Amino acid sequence: MKISIIGTGYVGLTSGTCFAEVGHEVTCVDNNPEKVATLLAGKVPIYEPGLEELVKSNVAAGRLKFTTSTEEGVKNSDVIFIAVPTPPQPDGSVDLSFIEKVAREIAQCLTPELGYRVIVDKSTVPVKTGDKVEQTVRRYAPPGVEFGVVSNPEFLREGCAVDDLLHPDRVVIGSNDDRALAYMQKIYEPFVAPVLVTDINSAELIKHAANSFLALKISYINAVANICEASGADVEKVAEGIGMDKRIGRAFLNAGLGYGGSCFPKDIKAFIHISETLGQPFGLLKEVESINAHQLERFLNKIREKLWVFREKKIALWGLAFKQNTDDVRESVAIKLCQKMLKEGAVVAATDPEALGTAQKFGELTGDITYHEDMYATLDGADALVIGTEWPAFAKADLAEIKKRLRTPLVFDGRNLIDPKDAKAAGLEYHSIGR
Numbered sequence: 001m002k003i004s005i006i007g008t009g010y011v012g013l014t015s016g017t018c019f020a021e022v023g024h025e026v027t028c029v030d031n032n033p034e035k036v037a038t039l040l041a042g043k044v045p046i047y048e049p050g051l052e053e054l055v056k057s058n059v060a061a062g063r064l065k066f067t068t069s070t071e072e073g074v075k076n077s078d079v080i081f082i083a084v085p086t087p088p089q090p091d092g093s094v095d096l097s098f099i100e101k102v103a104r105e106i107a108q109c110l111t112p113e114l115g116y117r118v119i120v121d122k123s124t125v126p127v128k129t130g131d132k133v134e135q136t137v138r139r140y141a142p143p144g145v146e147f148g149v150v151s152n153p154e155f156l157r158e159g160c161a162v163d164d165l166l167h168p169d170r171v172v173i174g175s176n177d178d179r180a181l182a183y184m185q186k187i188y189e190p191f192v193a194p195v196l197v198t199d200i201n202s203a204e205l206i207k208h209a210a211n212s213f214l215a216l217k218i219s220y221i222n223a224v225a226n227i228c229e230a231s232g233a234d235v236e237k238v239a240e241g242i243g244m245d246k247r248i249g250r251a252f253l254n255a256g257l258g259y260g261g262s263c264f265p266k267d268i269k270a271f272i273h274i275s276e277t278l279g280q281p282f283g284l285l286k287e288v289e290s291i292n293a294h295q296l297e298r299f300l301n302k303i304r305e306k307l308w309v310f311r312e313k314k315i316a317l318w319g320l321a322f323k324q325n326t327d328d329v330r331e332s333v334a335i336k337l338c339q340k341m342l343k344e345g346a347v348v349a350a351t352d353p354e355a356l357g358t359a360q361k362f363g364e365l366t367g368d369i370t371y372h373e374d375m376y377a378t379l380d381g382a383d384a385l386v387i388g389t390e391w392p393a394f395a396k397a398d399l400a401e402i403k404k405r406l407r408t409p410l411v412f413d414g415r416n417l418i419d420p421k422d423a424k425a426a427g428l429e430y431h432s433i434g435r
């Protein structure tokens with residue numbers, strides 16, 4: 001099928017590429033000319049494992065194109081996906097101005113001669129946004145234009161987005177228009193995945209409810225971790241024991257510094273706001289947020305307790321990305337940790353396998369900080385090693401080398417990557433979460 005995707009970011013580029021990979025003809029549109037120029041020059045502007053190869057092969061096969069022109073995308077496709085940002089506003093509600101603008105832009109490109117078009121919202125939006133998109137397109141399009149509106153929320157995880165898109169757990173398609181649903185079923189035919197068809201409101205709600213539940217699991221295990229610490233239990237064992245119950249599952253029960261990233265913090269805030277707007281306040285999610293915020297403060301206190309003050313202390317910081325296998329630093333807890341230590345006068349030597357560039361560009365890290373490709377180089381003369389992101393390379397680190405290079409052998413592991421017994425055997429004073 002012929003598809004266009006408006007918004008070529010983490011979601012738009014990866015999903016557009018995967019649609020091309022299964023045989024569809026895809027036009028990715030972005031209004032950032034720099035991004036489009038980069039893609040047209042054969043480079044991929046984000047780090048996502050496996051993506052670059054797929055972009056290259058699908059461009060070469062003529063199935064994947066890039067443009068800044070929404071009109072070109074709309075004219076050359078039966079189905080138009082919207083994958084633009086939906087950032088939070090100060091009150092927690094979602095800023096839908098990007099979606100509204102794209103809806104207007106699409107409307108202005110539609111003509112009755114083009115024939116039926118399907119407009120699909122892939123961005124994460126509050127329930128009932130589909131109605132607004134439909135009204136807006138109807139208002140700005142010329143009379144006689146035929147279109148259907150669909151909600152098709154995206155569940156990919158950054159760091160394994162290609163695999164998640166090619167082999168999704170499920171595909172959710174919501175629409176009140178049977179003709180639009182038939183187009184969507186065709187798009188997803190090449191994917192081996194269960195497809196759940198719903199009304200449009202339910203599809204929109206599924207995304208916010210799913211992300212909020214995952215955040216809830218994270219805050220739950222973090223609260224349990226704090227009880228483990230206070231009682232001498234080991235949260236890793238507790239998580240294993242809880243997770244072996246099929247009704248619960250082990251995923252997302254990793255105690256640590258809490259959730260961050262471009263989705264969870266804003267989506268939980270949005271769901272709280274939506275629930276309040278609908279007169280059904282979701283107080284449980286406020287507690288999820290509060291546990292999450294507290295988790296970082298607790299960790300900082302742990303470091304303060306040992307170092308006494310941060311001023312003039314050299315800290316080796318391993319990790320800047322919001323999670324492993326990505327260069328994304330949006331709302332990264334590791335970045336927040338870094339900002340707080342810098343603010344208190346620490347001298348930070350930071351490393352990250354992929355996010356050094358994005359951290360320098362977007363991390364708002366001001367103070368005495370240096371960036372290092374070599375993770376071991378951060379350790380020389382440092383008063384402590386602090387781990388902020390769960391990169392596999394950190395989990396496999398040479399503990400003897402850490403001990404050798406640190407000035408004082410203090411390690412604060414915010415992601416429980418190292419076995420405490422191994423750390424002790426290497427002569428490290430090791431602190432982690434909930435054990």
Ligand code: NAD
Nearest residue numbers: 007008009010011012030031032083084085086123124154
């Ligand atoms: P992003 O910021 O990486 O990409 C958005 C892109 O849209 C940018 O390249 C921007 O230049 C472009 N854009 C903005 N306005 C435009 C316009 N009028 N015309 C053309 N292009 C325009 O954002 P993202 O991470 O891809 O997220 C997009 C949406 O998907 C959000 O609603 C997000 O919540 C949701 N989502 C994100 C993820 C994730 O892991 N990143 C996962 C699931 C859902």
